[in-house]
Amino acid sequence: MKTVTTKFIVNLVLILGILCLPQSSFAAPVSFTKDILNDQNTVYPISATQVLIKTKNKLELVDVQTNTLVKLVSVNQKILDVQILSNPNKIIIITQTDAGKIQKGVFSVQGIQTNEFQYRMNFPKDVEARWSPPSGKVNERLMVRQGNRFNLYSTTKTQPLLTYNAPVDKGIYEYVSLADWDYSKYPYLVTKYVSDGIMASDYEVRVLNLFTKKITVIDRLPIDTGFKVSGNDKLELWNSYIYQDVQPANAPHPDPTKPQAFYSVHSLASGAEISNYSSVFKQSFGQTSGWKTQIAGKYVCVQDLSTGLWNLYENNGSTVAMAQAGLGKGTWKFLGYNISERVCYFIVMEEGDPAPIIKSIKIK
Numbered sequence: 001m002k003t004v005t006t007k008f009i010v011n012l013v014l015i016l017g018i019l020c021l022p023q024s025s026f027a028a029p030v031s032f033t034k035d036i037l038n039d040q041n042t043v044y045p046i047s048a049t050q051v052l053i054k055t056k057n058k059l060e061l062v063d064v065q066t067n068t069l070v071k072l073v074s075v076n077q078k079i080l081d082v083q084i085l086s087n088p089n090k091i092i093i094i095t096q097t098d099a100g101k102i103q104k105g106v107f108s109v110q111g112i113q114t115n116e117f118q119y120r121m122n123f124p125k126d127v128e129a130r131w132s133p134p135s136g137k138v139n140e141r142l143m144v145r146q147g148n149r150f151n152l153y154s155t156t157k158t159q160p161l162l163t164y165n166a167p168v169d170k171g172i173y174e175y176v177s178l179a180d181w182d183y184s185k186y187p188y189l190v191t192k193y194v195s196d197g198i199m200a201s202d203y204e205v206r207v208l209n210l211f212t213k214k215i216t217v218i219d220r221l222p223i224d225t226g227f228k229v230s231g232n233d234k235l236e237l238w239n240s241y242i243y244q245d246v247q248p249a250n251a252p253h254p255d256p257t258k259p260q261a262f263y264s265v266h267s268l269a270s271g272a273e274i275s276n277y278s279s280v281f282k283q284s285f286g287q288t289s290g291w292k293t294q295i296a297g298k299y300v301c302v303q304d305l306s307t308g309l310w311n312l313y314e315n316n317g318s319t320v321a322m323a324q325a326g327l328g329k330g331t332w333k334f335l336g337y338n339i340s341e342r343v344c345y346f347i348v349m350e351e352g353d354p355a356p357i358i359k360s361i362k363i364k
Contacts, residue, residue, distance in 0.1 A: 032069050032356040036060065036347055037331050039240075044084045044091075045297035046109050048338045051345075052091065054082050059093070061111060064335055064345040067358045070111075077103070080129040083184060090114070094131045094142070102129055102142065121158050130183040143183035150181075150189065152210070162210065166191055173197050185229045187211040188268045192227065200251040205237065207268055216271035222252035228295070233268040236315060242290040242305065243283040256283035262293045263300050265315060275317040282306055294334040301334040301344070303327060312337060312344060312363070326361040 035041075035055055044052040049065045057079055061070040080102065081094035091107040100122040106115035119142065123129075128145040141161075142153045148168055151160035170176050173195040180192040187210040195202045203225050205218040223239040230236050239262055247253050254260050257280070264276035281291045281304050289306035299320070303310040308329050312320040320337065330350035335358070337344050342363040349356040 032347065034349065034356065036069075037333050037349060037356055039294075039333075041333070042082070043296045043333070043335055044082060045336045046084070046089075046091075048340065050109075051296065051335050052082070052084070053335075054079065062335065062347075062358070064338075064358055064360070078125075080127075081131050081184075083131055083133065085133060092131060092133075094129055096123065096125070096127070096129070100125060102144070104131065104142075117155065119153065119155070121153070128181075130181070132184050132186045135186040138186050141183075141186060143189065145181060148178055150183075164189065164208070164210070168193070171195070173202075179203075180227070182227070182229050185233065185268065188229065188233075190227065190229060190235060190268075192225065194224075199248045202252075205235075207235065207271060209269070218266060218271055223254065226293075226295075229268065230265075230298075230315065234274065235266045235268050235271075236263070236295065237266065238263040238293045238295060238300065240290070240292045241281075242288060245285050254281075256281060256289075260291065262291055262302050263295075263313070277302070277313055279304075279311070288329065296334050296336040299334075299337045303332075305329070321363045324361065324364065326359070331356075332359075 036053060038055065042054045046052055049063060051062050051064065053060045053062055059079065059082065077095040077097055079093065079095055083092040085092060089109050091109060093105040093107065095103050095105065097103065102119045102123055104117045105113055107113050123144060124146060126146065130143045132141045134140050139154060144151050144153065148166040150164040150166065152162045153160055166178055168176050168178065175196045177194050178191055179194045182190045189208040189210060191206050193204045195204065203221045203223065205225060205227055207216040218237070223241050225237050225239050227235060227237050241254055243256060259278040259280050261276045261278040265274045266272060267274060277300065281289070283289050284306040287306065291302055291304055293300065293302045298315045300313040300315060301310055308327060309323045309325060310327055311322050312324065314320055327346065327348065328350060330348055332346045332348040335345040335347060344361045344363065346359045346361070347356045348359045
């Protein structure tokens with residue numbers, strides 16, 4: 001009877017322990033879904049073996065060595081921004097409640113919530129927000145966007161420190177929109193515009209210095225461009241492109257006989273190009289050809305879609321590997337590179353596969 005009672009008490013303690021686990025932590029591993037392969041998802045390297053992936057409205061911690069995915073169940077709210085900080089290492093998650101409040105959650109890289117802050121203002125549910133860490137004598141800031149209007153907030157005041165109305169000039173185009181933006185490095189607000197004409201679109205990236213009010217325009221690009229602000233006041237730009245067998249005569253498109261710049265690094269202060277990578281991607285009629293570029297941390301991976309071969313670069317201008325095989329022509333997402341093991345990690349899904357899996361490829 002004593003043994004039964006003891007077992008009951010032990011089991012009861014275990015059950016209560018599970019039920020009392022904080023919601024702000026990582027749950028047990030779950031299977032991968034196709035959504036994780038979306039090009040719009042952001043990969044945040046946490047360590048040599050783990051990355052955090054932000055999908056539309058959830059965060060997933062991926063262990064690339066054990067091929068497992070762990071869902072972050074900390075927020076259950078609309079995710080507005082994610083920042084990975086070092087010294088000390090921590091994760092910042094900006095969310096919005098159903099009541100319109102914006103919150104900042106601070107997490108360890110193990111997924112344990114260590115702090116939370118709620119801004120006092122109420123915001124409409126259609127706002128976007130980006131958070132920037134302290135910089136020099138300037139404390140942390142929150143930039144909130146609604147339409148083309150940007151408001152900058154501190155943690156202590158309910159009124160914005162400044163307001164900026166992003167200009168939208170149609171010029172020769174039928175329609176111009178502000179498609180994306182970033183504010184993760186004070187005092188720079190980066191915006192991307194899409195200008196639509198007749199059967200063609202152009203893309204433009206602008207950098208506004210909120211302190212000097214200077215606007216720097218990166219050259220207008222005929223290819224949709226991804227971007228991110230990185231350390232040391234730098235702006236990274238990259239693109240992907242699929243050739244079309246039939247191309248409208250008035251639509252600008254890359255020349256498959258010439259090198260194409262698929263990745264570049266610019267100074268946030270001046271917009272000047274610091275480095276770029278380019279390559280020739282041949283067009284193969286009747287089959288998929290062009291190139292696909294993805295970044296994870298400080299590494300850049302680009303695949304020639306006609307051959308399936310891929311190259312790996314570091315964002316400081318150095319080449320890690322060229323003409324690597326192993327990806328095939330299925331759908332893939334670059335997760336990172338383990339420099340000590342010389343191994344690249346991808347989430348891949350070949351035709352006929354029931355679900356995506358993590359694939360490691362040794363650099364030759």
